[in-house]
Amino acid sequence: MEPLTEALERTAGAISSSIDGVFADLEKIGAAVTAAANAAPGIPRRGEFLFLKQDLANFIRLHSALIVGAGIAYAPGSLPEAPHWLEWWRGQPKGEPKFVTHDLNPESLNYYDYTTREWFKLPSTTGRPVAVGPYVDFGGINSSIITLCVPAPTAQGIHVLGCDLTLANLEGVFLRALQLRDPAVVLLGPNGRVIASNNARIATGTLLLDKDLQRATSSTDVSPEVPARLPWKLITLDG
Amino acid sequence: MSVALSTRALDLLLLLRGSEPEGLGRAEQVSYQLETAILMGILTEGDRLPTESVLAAELGISPITLRQSLAALRTKGLIETSRGRSGGSVIRRQIELTDTQLQHKLKETSTEALRDLGDLGAAIASMSARLAADRADPQNVEHLQGLVQLHRDTIDDRARRRMDSRFHVAISIAAQSSRLTSAALQLEAELMTLWWGVPVLPGSGDSLVEQHLAIVEAIRARDADAAARAAEHHSRSEMEFLIEQHLRLSMKPDKGA
Structure with missing residues (x-):
């Protein structure tokens, strides 16, 4: 094989296998969300998904060479407690990932309307995982990132699990x-x-x-x- | 022997405020500011800092906080303090980052971060040069010309880097803009911590020197468009050079961990 072709295939292989590993683990968490929603009596409340904090923390730690954060965006109107709900954690050099607060108040100047963001819209309309970006996530992480997103379908709508990869x-x-x-x-x-x-x-x-x-x-x-x-x-x- | 710090050096030192990384206490911020000034050659060996009460007032901090900052610098051997009438703190040595430190920092800085830094650099450089073409007086132009020559004739590559950054800051000063000068200083401080590769032989054939001369000539001719263009071109080629070095370092296989 020509050296160039070989280098390209080697590079494609290295990138896809790195990303595939992240997708596979995120899909497992997505399946757990679907299962938890199905198992709940009636309409699941936020409390049904408390396991996510630990699962995502482990996930962020395991893939810290590639990803800087991960979280879940709930389908609008799916939770009894709030019309919109987003939980995101950012990995820290030491210790547990930190909860990232997003402004979910539509009246606010910094309103982060995740339902209009591609990383939420794409997987929730197609029902399929996808890598979105690169894009600059102003209001989110404020630098150029790629988000790997995985849908978690439930009777109340499609939630989206995601994780952020930096271009660096x-x-x-x-x-x-x-x-x-x-x-x-x-x-x-x-x-x-x-x-x-x-x-x-x-x-x-x-x-x-x-x-x-x-x-x-x-x-x-x-x-x-x-x-x-x-x-x-x-x-x-x-x- | 020590010399009292010039008003100009003190002004530049004050303009470095805000360049500190996040999460530092006030005393650490001031130490960082002073270290950056030493790294950039704004403060050089033998410079005597103003008395603690004067410096604290200039920096807008309490004398106690300043004493903490100075103690940290003393521990690092960067300054020496003596008591008495002619006492005070004197800069004792230049900070020289090692090649390994500079290379590590450049390798760890992503192309994206470098590109972002370069975008800002090009904006500062081109606007500064544009304004300088209108506002620089003959003295400013002579000073710029002098710095180009000093840069050209300096053999030591670190000293040459410092001269290069002084030239860029001087253009913003010639533009009579304090905010641009502050932005230029902070940007140059950041660039000073990156590896600029193998030293280039001194001499006028060097393309860096030619680009510097083109900027000064356009400023002298009061050609604002040409000055802005030359400065942007220079800024972009510098960043391209840095990204080249970064790519090269990143492709090197990791030495056994």
């Missing part, structure tokens, strides 16, 4: 696997944003423009088995 962490996986400076290789998100690249001129988080894409010489699906879940490509560019 992904860049490490990408560069260590690629080991190549030439040609330019770009890890591209479905929204045309650069997740990582081996070229200083193609900046992380920016859009790869049409004029850049015209120089594309090859395109490799990162996750050919489940492209809908991880819709990323490795693009090589000429010159």
Whole structure:
């Protein structure tokens, strides 16, 4: 095999296997949420999901090399206590993950309306897991992130479990696997944003423009088995 | 021998306020501010700090808090304090980060963070140069010219880095903007903690020096657009260089842990 093809496949493999591992564990937590909702007598209250705090803390710790936080967004109107409810934790260098407060008051200037965010909308409309981004989560973490989201269907609606990956962490996986400076290789998100690249001129988080894409010489699906879940490509560019 | 700190150095020191990482106490913030000033060469060996009561008032802290900050610097051997009439605290040494420290920091700083820093840097640099083209007096221009030459002729790469950052801050000063100067200082302080790679041989053939000269020439010619363009170009190529180094370091396989 040509060294370039080999490097691309190695990189695609390293990225998809890292992400697949995170998805698999998040799906387990999603299944537990569905099971807890089904097992509850009547309409489940928040109390039915208290196990999430520990489960998500373990999950964040286990995948701390990639993810910086995780949580759940409940389907609007599904909980008797509040119309909207979001619980998110951020990993800490030491100790337990910290609860992140979001402003869920619609009257507030900082109102975080998760129901309009892609990371909530996509999995709750398609019913399928998906990697969303990169996007800048203002009101959330305020830096460019990717959110892996998993739906947890219940009789009251689809809740969404998610976890945040920073581009910095992904860049490490990408560069260590690629080991190549030439040609330019770009890890591209479905929204045309650069997740990582081996070229200083193609900046992380920016859009790869049409004029850049015209120089594309090859395109490799990162996750050919489940492209809908991880819709990323490795693009090589000429010159 | 020690020399009293110039008003200008004190002003720059005060402008560094706000560059500290989050979560520090007031005394630690001031130590950080002073250390950054030493790292950047705003405070140099032999500089005598103002008396504790004067410095505390300038920094807007209590003398007790200042004494805590100075004690921390003394422990690190950065300053020396003597008692008596001609007493006070004197800067004792320059902070020199090792190559390993600088490389580690650059490797740990993601491309995204570098790009973000570069975006801000380009904004500060181009607006400063634009304003300087309108506002710089002949003295400002001479000072800038002098710094370009000093930078060109400095052989030691760390000293050269410091000279480079002084040049950039001086453009914001020539723009007569205190906020831009403060922003430039804080940005340069951050860049000072990153690895700038193998030293370049001193000489006028160096592209950095040419870019510096282009900025000064445009400011001298009062061509605001050209000054802004040259400064933005320079800022972007510096960041591209840093990202290159970061990519290179990140691809190096980890040495046995």
